[in-house]
Amino acid sequence: MSIPTRLVVGVSGASGVAYGLRALDACRELGVESHLIFSKAAALTLAQETSLSLADVNARADVVHKVGDVGASISSGSFQTLGMIIAPCSVRTMSEIATGVTSSLLTRAADVTLKERRPLVLMVRETPLHLGHLRTMVRLAEMGAVIAPPLPAFYAKPASLEEMVDQSVGRALDLFGLSWKPVKRWGEDLGPLTGEA
Numbered sequence: 001m002s003i004p005t006r007l008v009v010g011v012s013g014a015s016g017v018a019y020g021l022r023a024l025d026a027c028r029e030l031g032v033e034s035h036l037i038f039s040k041a042a043a044l045t046l047a048q049e050t051s052l053s054l055a056d057v058n059a060r061a062d063v064v065h066k067v068g069d070v071g072a073s074i075s076s077g078s079f080q081t082l083g084m085i086i087a088p089c090s091v092r093t094m095s096e097i098a099t100g101v102t103s104s105l106l107t108r109a110a111d112v113t114l115k116e117r118r119p120l121v122l123m124v125r126e127t128p129l130h131l132g133h134l135r136t137m138v139r140l141a142e143m144g145a146v147i148a149p150p151l152p153a154f155y156a157k158p159a160s161l162e163e164m165v166d167q168s169v170g171r172a173l174d175l176f177g178l179s180w181k182p183v184k185r186w187g188e189d190l191g192p193l194t195g196e197a
Contacts, residue, residue, distance in 0.1 A: 006033040008084035010106045013041020014125035016088035022169045024060040026180045036061035037106045067104045074109045082176045083119035091126045098136045120145040156184040
């Protein structure tokens with residue numbers, strides 16, 4: 001039996017809401033059914049960082065879940081998905097997931113993803129990090145999560161902020177076996193084998 005091509009896309013209140021938006025766009029382009037959870041803090045960040053409304057964001061998703069709906073389909077392990085990405089992921093969200101004590105659908109869905117041994121990718125947006133943050137990341141990695149901070153790939157020679165965002169999102173989607181066209185790959189699009197060094 002094949003797993004349905006569904007991906008849970010969580011957006012927390014950390015700076016970098018563009019990562020979540022582009023993850024939704026990528027799902028649409030790849031034919032992957034997206035299930036969106038947008039936190040209340042993310043709505044504040046959206047207003048600060050973009051001119052988009054929450055309705056604009058919701059229109060990019062196939063299914064929209066309310067952050068307080070802990071009875072939603074994605075709160076159960078029997079609802080099959082490819083996994084979950086939280087883009088961006090705040091330290092608060094990361095910390096709540098690490099404890100296993102969840103207070104919203106965002107962290108409940110992440111907990112379910114871990115218990116079902118599905119990929120959970122956290123695009124953590126915070127700097128600098130103190131020892132407590134680092135220990136939380138270690139704990140999550142031991143539980144099976146992938147910590148994937150959205151760092152610029154300068155070797156790809158991004159010409160815009162959008163290209164930097166797309167490269168980070170695309171590399172995160174690689175972790176689900178999803179290959180998104182905007183990603184520039186070393187040895188294929190770039191590097192010594194391509195004649196561009």
